[in-house]
Structures are given as structure tokens and as C-alpha cells.
Amino acid sequence: MLELLSDFRNVIFPVFFVGFFLGTLVLLALSDREILPDRELARKAWVGTFILVLVAVTALGSTLIPIVEMHKFSHPSEEQNTAYEFVVVDADGNELFYDYRATPPTTDSRSSTVAWRMVDAYSDQERMETAEFYLSNAKEYRSAIESGAYPPPTDLIDPPRYVDDEQWTASTLEEYGEFESIRIYERTLTVNEDNTELESHDRRLLLTVDVDDKSITEHDNS
DSSP states (O other), X not given: OHHHHHHHHXXXXXXXXXXHHHHHHHHHHHHHTTOSSOHHHHHHHHHHXXXXXXXXXXXXXXXXXXXXXXXXXXXXXXXXXXXXXXEEEETTOOEEEOOGGGSTTSOTHHHHHHHHHHHHTOOHHHHHHHHHHHHHHHHHHHHHHHHTOOSOGGGGGSOOOSSOOOOOOXXXXXXXXXXXXXXXXXXXXXXXXXXXXXXXXEEEEEEEEETTTTEEEEOOOO
């Protein structure tokens, strides 16, 4: 399913990007020449289509110019926030933060939810399948960076990322061997009452899934 969504984003989204503007220009041209029998109906159809696609893009979880997902920033932050994060591990045990550009559309907070489910809800088979997905995409993404094929042309029409995260680079990847496993950490941040200072930052290793060895290790941090 995730592979299908990724293909949908990389192929259909650019087509829609161009088609949206071409369709709008055609509609404006027809309306200007009064060829359309009902200009009011045409305007309502355009607005209705825009809203429907906006809802669809939000539900799908991928951003698309000119219709972007409706981010919900209005809720106040809690004093303590816990998130779950993936890291990739090479043959020598070196850890590298996971660059979620490797797995659209499961980026950032969505991958945190997947990581939490791997720890608390998934069976061992589901854990292994999910780890294989993330590891396979990490390897493909790494190859694209090292070969100079990243970023793809479709990234030129993506809006700026609102998340201040790090990105893999060819120089960073030179320090790592072949990726072999996935680890999941729990990260807990505690801030003061008015959210102006960080009081504590805790990070715990919860799960290791070695795709090459087909082994799963749950880590006891009690």
C-alpha cells in the first residue's frame, strides 16, 4: 500500500499540478468568451473540485502545490511530548538518523505512529515486513543521493518543508557501511509551563529489527 502511494505521488501529482493550472486557464478563457452556458455553475464546480481535492490530499498525507494539506497548528503544546523515531544501522553497528524523505508519504509524525505500532501493536511478521520496507527505501534513497540522482525533478514543485530536520548527504553517507537493520527509539521532551525552556530530553532504545539476520530484539529499559 505504501509503495502504491509513493508511486501515486511521484507520477500523478506532477500531472495534476500542470493540469490544475491548464484547466483553470481553459475555464477562464471559456468564461471570458461567454462560451459556457452557465458561468456561475462553472465557478461553483471549480471551487467544489478544489475543496474536494484539498480534503483528499489532507487525508492522503502528501503535500501538493497549489493544494496543500490543512496542517493543524492551533492546538497548544503539552509540557511533555513523546515521539518514536527510526534509525538505520550499518554492519558495524553505527547508527544514522532516518531521513524520512526516503519513504513518502510516511514522513515525520506519520512514521512516528508506525514506529509506535511496531513496538506496541505489530506481530513479529508485521514488524519484519515494516522494517524491510523502511530499510529497502533507505537503501534506494541512499543510492540516489550517492549517484547524484536526488533530488528528482518533481521536488521542484513541492512546497518548502516546515519541519526543521536533517537530510542525508553524500559526504555523511561515506562514513557508513551497508545498512542492515532498523532500530526504534522513544524520545521524550519535557518543557517548562510556558514552553520556553527544555527541562529534560530522554531517549530510550526499544526495538531492533535485523532484516539480514531475520531477528527481532526487544530492549528492556526498566
